[in-house]
Amino acid sequence: MAKQFEELNPPIRTLMGPGPSNVHPRVLRALSAPCIGHLDPDFLRIMDETQELLRFVFQTSNRFTIPVSGTGSAAMETCFVNIVEPGDRVVIGVNGVFGTRMVDNARRLGAEVVPVEAPWGEPISEKKMEGSLKHGPVKIVAVVHAETSTGVRQPLEEVERMAHRAGALFLVDTVTSLGGTEVRVDDWGIDAVYSGTQKCLSCPPGLAPLSFGSRALQVLDSRKHPVPSWYLDMGMVKKYWGSERVYHHTAPINMIYGIRESLRIIYEEGLEARFQRHFDNHLALVEGLEALGLQMHVAEGLRLPMLNTVRVPAGVDDFKIRKALLDQFQIEIGGGLGVLQGKVWRVGLMGHSSTPENVIYFLGALGALLKANGAAKDAGAGVSVATEHYGVSR
Amino acid sequence: MAKQFEELNPPIRTLMGPGPSNVHPRVLRALSAPCIGHLDPDFLRIMDETQELLRFVFQTSNRFTIPVSGTGSAAMETCFVNIVEPGDRVVIGVNGVFGTRMVDNARRLGAEVVPVEAPWGEPISEKKMEGSLKHGPVKIVAVVHAETSTGVRQPLEEVERMAHRAGALFLVDTVTSLGGTEVRVDDWGIDAVYSGTQKCLSCPPGLAPLSFGSRALQVLDSRKHPVPSWYLDMGMVKKYWGSERVYHHTAPINMIYGIRESLRIIYEEGLEARFQRHFDNHLALVEGLEALGLQMHVAEGLRLPMLNTVRVPAGVDDFKIRKALLDQFQIEIGGGLGVLQGKVWRVGLMGHSSTPENVIYFLGALGALLKANGAAKDAGAGVSVATEHYGVSR
Numbered sequence: 005m006a007k008q009f010e011e012l013n014p015p016i017r018t019l020m021g022p023g024p025s026n027v028h029p030r031v032l033r034a035l036s037a038p039c040i041g042h043l044d045p046d047f048l049r050i051m052d053e054t055q056e057l058l059r060f061v062f063q064t065s066n067r068f069t070i071p072v073s074g075t076g077s078a079a080m081e082t083c084f085v086n087i088v089e090p091g092d093r094v095v096i097g098v099n100g101v102f103g104t105r106m107v108d109n110a111r112r113l114g115a116e117v118v119p120v121e122a123p124w125g126e127p128i129s130e131k132k133m134e135g136s137l138k139h140g141p142v143k144i145v146a147v148v149h150a151e152t153s154t155g156v157r158q159p160l161e162e163v164e165r166m167a168h169r170a171g172a173l174f175l176v177d178t179v180t181s182l183g184g185t186e187v188r189v190d191d192w193g194i195d196a197v198y199s200g201t202q203k204c205l206s207c208p209p210g211l212a213p214l215s216f217g218s219r220a221l222q223v224l225d226s227r228k229h230p231v232p233s234w235y236l237d238m239g240m241v242k243k244y245w246g247s248e249r250v251y252h253h254t255a256p257i258n259m260i261y262g263i264r265e266s267l268r269i270i271y272e273e274g275l276e277a278r279f280q281r282h283f284d285n286h287l288a289l290v291e292g293l294e295a296l297g298l299q300m301h302v303a304e305g306l307r308l309p310m311l312n313t314v315r316v317p318a319g320v321d322d323f324k325i326r327k328a329l330l331d332q333f334q335i336e337i338g339g340g341l342g343v344l345q346g347k348v349w350r351v352g353l354m355g356h357s358s359t360p361e362n363v364i365y366f367l368g369a370l371g372a373l374l375k376a377n378g379a380a381k382d383a384g385a386g387v388s389v390a391t392e393h394y395g396v397s398r
Numbered sequence: 399m400a401k402q403f404e405e406l407n408p409p410i411r412t413l414m415g416p417g418p419s420n421v422h423p424r425v426l427r428a429l430s431a432p433c434i435g436h437l438d439p440d441f442l443r444i445m446d447e448t449q450e451l452l453r454f455v456f457q458t459s460n461r462f463t464i465p466v467s468g469t470g471s472a473a474m475e476t477c478f479v480n481i482v483e484p485g486d487r488v489v490i491g492v493n494g495v496f497g498t499r500m501v502d503n504a505r506r507l508g509a510e511v512v513p514v515e516a517p518w519g520e521p522i523s524e525k526k527m528e529g530s531l532k533h534g535p536v537k538i539v540a541v542v543h544a545e546t547s548t549g550v551r552q553p554l555e556e557v558e559r560m561a562h563r564a565g566a567l568f569l570v571d572t573v574t575s576l577g578g579t580e581v582r583v584d585d586w587g588i589d590a591v592y593s594g595t596q597k598c599l600s601c602p603p604g605l606a607p608l609s610f611g612s613r614a615l616q617v618l619d620s621r622k623h624p625v626p627s628w629y630l631d632m633g634m635v636k637k638y639w640g641s642e643r644v645y646h647h648t649a650p651i652n653m654i655y656g657i658r659e660s661l662r663i664i665y666e667e668g669l670e671a672r673f674q675r676h677f678d679n680h681l682a683l684v685e686g687l688e689a690l691g692l693q694m695h696v697a698e699g700l701r702l703p704m705l706n707t708v709r710v711p712a713g714v715d716d717f718k719i720r721k722a723l724l725d726q727f728q729i730e731i732g733g734g735l736g737v738l739q740g741k742v743w744r745v746g747l748m749g750h751s752s753t754p755e756n757v758i759y760f761l762g763a764l765g766a767l768l769k770a771n772g773a774a775k776d777a778g779a780g781v782s783v784a785t786e787h788y789g790v791s792r
Contacts, residue, residue: 009662015434024433032429037408038426041418078468105628111624112627234503235475
């Protein structure tokens with residue numbers, strides 16, 4: 005008999021890893037609206053609104069603010085492939101997987117890359133960054149605002165000043181920060197910025213918000229060589245998203261329905277309230293984890309509210325705990341990557357996943373598993389502290 | 399007061415343009431299933447099944463058969479960026495927009511492109527193709543199986559033989575043909591092939607089926623330079639879709655739910671029955687259009703069953719008719735592109751849109767509009783003929 009493919013019935017998970025986060029039911033509903041054409045007048049209006057809402061979350065007036073038709077990494081590549089030409093010097097902060105990825109990306113395009121390194125879990129030192137900018141013209145200074153692999157926040161103000169003093173464009177990866185903490189593209193002088201949908205926007209993965217300011221567009225317009233990528237050539241894509249409406253590639257219609265709805269939810273909640281919610285749940289989680297005897301990997305003040313790296317206690321099997329969380333509690337968290345493999349857990353509280361319910365449920369499950377593995381005395385200590393946190397702060 | 403963004407309520411269109419086609423309600427429902435992680439064991443199983451189903455529609459046993467995380471054009475670029483290196487000679491059939499696009503894409507990557515041209519609406523001549531293969535080594539011979547801009551089908555057998563005699567890889571664009579007419583990747587000796595989701599698969603746009611055979615993978619593995627694109631580097635992507643499961647970029651989870659369901663529907667219908675359905679509806683449409691006094695643009699025998707180009711009658715305003723179809727009847731058809739602008743209409747009968755209901759409804763609407771514009775005597779002639787076609791053939 006021929007093979008049967010069964011009805012799609014994915015499990016219902018509590019997504020507390022490094023993304024995707026749980027998607028709001030309204031976004032799922034929007035995804036399933038009837039598909040229409042990519043040049044339909046009704047779709048063009050949806051595109052315009054999506055751009056308006058993206059400008060709102062990026063806090064920018066950049067006209068060229070769009071969702072790229074790919075995941076966050078496609079938008080990273082969009083930045084480099086449109087701006088960099090062979091031989092350009094590019095200075096990149098590297099303190100985790102995503103800085104490393106930028107280096108790889110820029111090198112493939114023939115850039116001369118100057119990596120500025122920091123230990124995984126610490127921000128890039130401004131002094132080191134300054135040193136790397138002294139040796140001739142630099143096309144781009146790029147950093148990761150929220151390193152998803154380490155949980156560290158990169159302060160941007162000083163790097164921005166250095167980048168512009170050096171005549172470089174300032175490029176920032178906000179894949180994990182956008183929608184969960186302040187990202188002020190205009191106030192912070194960011195020239196090119198990108199993000200992803202599956203983190204704090206709580207839309208499924210597949211689109212990547214991107215914004216280019218006027219300096220970045222000028223560089224694009226005055227390139228010597230054509231953009232090596234056809235698909236990601238923003239010179240053409242902007243004629244579709246702009247008033248010309250020139251067909252380039254068929255836009256991912258239903259995914260754009262989805263991101264519009266996720267942005268609309270953010271608009272209704274308000275940025276301030278949303279950031280406060282992320283921060284408050286982060287505090288409750290950290291207090292709970294510490295009550296269970298665990299240690300955070302990143303120093304206080306530099307921790308990301310949406311991505312919490314906590315050290316795996318000595319003697320505890322990283323994978324066994326994560327597997328038990330998934331199998332017994334339907335909770336997904338992330339393991340460490342690269343040098344942090346087996347050493348940290350990455351606990352996401354992103355967008356729709358950032359709730360007191362999730363914090364308390366996760367602390368309960370983790371406490372029980374740690375106790376069962378001889379790594380915690382009081383299984384309920386985390387829950388008690390977090391519950392108290394919410395009781396007091398509300 | 400702050401701007402309000404209203405609830406998403408796209409109109410319900412009858413999509414009979416060059417894509418997207420109407421999406422089956424089962425696919426829309428699958429899109430809205432809860433998102434899970436890209437390394438979740440349940441998602442890995444969904445990936446495996448999606449690959450199996452893709453091999454089924456491509457009629458291939460190629461292990462490396464995946465949906466690329468972008469639209470059809472991203473998969474086109476995936477083929478060129480992974481196979482071509484600077485200086486490689488690439489022979490490309492150009493008889494419409496999508497051949498032209500391949501040329502642009504390959505040139506950006508430093509290929510020496512040899513275009514083999516034919517008038518828009520005719521296939522590439524095999525003799526001309528042969529001539530272009532006489533001047534030294536060729537890396538790729540590429541043609542478009544179903545030119546969406548003209549409605550012509552490219553016969554592949556002879557081109558395949560020439561390509562392989564010349565030691566080149568045979569690359570085929572099946573964006574519009576896959577799922578609507580025979581595409582036999584293994585039997586036809588195709589080394590690299592790509593498609594899109596929004597045509598005869600009737601899934602929303604945003605993913606792009608791709609398959610590489612062993613020769614293409616060998617070329618990829620023995621490259622001199624790294625693949626210039628990080629996002630589309632199949633050397634890395636195949637470690638995620640293969641047994642290693644190495645994280646590359648976050649897969650577009652819900653879109654993969656969607657394509658799996660659309661492929662599952664095809665699997666249930668069966669390829670033979672599906673192709674027959676497309677062909678039969680195409681015949682009914684053509685008979686109806688001719689009964690209205692219209693002329694097809696492509697010669698019989700070379701017409702695509704899923705994309706019908708019909709000439710705009712003399713004295714009729716192309717745009718006015720399309721606008722009336724959309725505004726009064728909620729029917730989307732396509733206008734001509736490039737040299738065919740204003741000269742043809744492109745009437746799609748793709749996947750879930752290929753139904754007797756759509757054929758009859760469209761012929762009725764078009765007949766009425768043509769009559770109102772003085773371009774048809776009998777508004778109902780098309781409907782009569784098509785209805786009779788179905789009555790007899792059923």
